[in-house]
Amino acid sequence: MLNELRRVDKEIYEATKGEVRREQVDIELIASENYTSLAVLEAQGMVMTNKYAEGYPDRRYYGGCEQVDIAERLAIERARRLFGAEHANVQPHCGSSANLAVYLAVLSPGDRIMGMSLDHGGHLSHGHPKNVSAKFFDIARYGVSRETERIDMAEVERIAHESRPKLIVVGASSYPRQIDFAAFAAIARDVGAYLMADIAHIAGPVAAGLHPDPVPHCDFVTTTTHKTLRGPRGGVILCKERYAKAIDSAIFPGLQGGPLMHVIAGKAVAFKEALAPGFKHYQEQILRNAKALAEGLAQRGFRLVTGGTDNHMVIVDLSSRKLSGIDAAHILDRVGVTVNNNQIPYDPLPPTKSSGIRLGAPAMTTRGMKEEDFRDLAGIIAAALDNPQDETLLRQLRNLTLDLADRFPIYPGVLRRLCEQDQRAGAYEVGGE
Ligand code: DSN
Numbered sequence: 476m477l478n479e480l481r482r483v484d485k486e487i488y489e490a491t492k493g494e495v496r497r498e499q500v501d502i503e504l505i506a507s508e509n510y511t512s513l514a515v516l517e518a519q520g521m522v523m524t525n526k527y528a529e530g531y532p533d534r535r536y537y538g539g540c541e542q543v544d545i546a547e548r549l550a551i552e553r554a555r556r557l558f559g560a561e562h563a564n565v566q567p568h569c570g571s572s573a574n575l576a577v578y579l580a581v582l583s584p585g586d587r588i589m590g591m592s593l594d595h596g597g598h599l600s601h602g603h604p605k606n607v608s609a610k611f612f613d614i615a616r617y618g619v620s621r622e623t624e625r626i627d628m629a630e631v632e633r634i635a636h637e638s639r640p641k642l643i644v645v646g647a648s649s650y651p652r653q654i655d656f657a658a659f660a661a662i663a664r665d666v667g668a669y670l671m672a673d674i675a676h677i678a679g680p681v682a683a684g685l686h687p688d689p690v691p692h693c694d695f696v697t698t699t700t701h702k703t704l705r706g707p708r709g710g711v712i713l714c715k716e717r718y719a720k721a722i723d724s725a726i727f728p729g730l731q732g733g734p735l736m737h738v739i740a741g742k743a744v745a746f747k748e749a750l751a752p753g754f755k756h757y758q759e760q761i762l763r764n765a766k767a768l769a770e771g772l773a774q775r776g777f778r779l780v781t782g783g784t785d786n787h788m789v790i791v792d793l794s795s796r797k798l799s800g801i802d803a804a805h806i807l808d809r810v811g812v813t814v815n816n817n818q819i820p821y822d823p824l825p826p827t828k829s830s831g832i833r834l835g836a837p838a839m840t841t842r843g844m845k846e847e848d849f850r851d852l853a854g855i856i857a858a859a860l861d862n863p864q865d866e867t868l869l870r871q872l873r874n875l876t877l878d879l880a881d882r883f884p885i886y887p888g889v890l891r892r893l894c895e896q897d898q899r900a901g902a903y904e905v906g907g908e
Contacts, residue, residue, distance in 0.1 A: 506835020771853025
């Protein structure tokens, strides 16, 4: 395994091995991360990376596309089936490219987009001033209510009527509640706007029928493939058939060059996995685990944004603990729990510090953890954040997370095989001197 990489580039080999080890020994609670299957890794790690395939299946600008056409056709068909969509474009390199392609397909520079503010849970590509979306388009923003920390549909309606956007974006990177796509669609219809849902975070529950479905209500639905969907890193656009040509042209030649065919092969595999019956059980377990984590933290006195969760993520407000989000993330790093610092709505601190952390259940659920394990995690997190100076306690907590990580292997045997190979290779090298 990885023998050639080891021979050619020791540094990248060691970093890769180090990452295998890090992923195994740490508890991954970043809400947007997951562990893809070995089948996806294999599809993505093979020869389709060699192939140029500008265009679409049967309509390529390069010869020799028979095999990659098979992969892309399968990815498209499976994505359509998974989400019940009329058309799917599986070429976006990432979620931001998918969003930008939708803007490019139906808007002209200067047109108005209405999206959720980043500091209320939206995404950079929904119109953040530093993002290309705000540099080329005019932006109107909505957020969450100060009291409930939930999207206030009356306010969304008011802003839509005042700003008359040409396209409304619904979707969030940091919002622990369900989204009412039908209500957004009614507002979009009223003001004559296109509606685009960015379901990057909730694609898994949506595909499993555990979250309201955006597809019937939206002109466009974009997602990444690597979060709750558990595929390779990438993006997808779903749309009604009437927009298919505009979307495909926006991705290529509008925005991207050659599609990453090895990643598209990995997406096809991930969609096949998501269409299998076990995927719904996995998504149900994610939701149960996130609730258990939320309850465990709330019982220990942590204030949760919106008071809890009904999706895969939990956002914790640390202001009462006199900790910033970045400090908390560093403390949790020391006990082997990986999270990201995150702004809470109306946060007085800048994004680099922030008053909160965002936690998510998808990755550790993939490793097999259940509610009781997430309750244990809540205890570990609380103990670390309440006693950041207690080195003895932090060491004990690290031992607990190492035990937990050990009980739930990701790629069983992979790290051990790499280490054994190193030992054998070391013995050979010494013997050969
Ligand atoms: N970076 C992603 C997240 O963590 O939610 C959004 O693109």
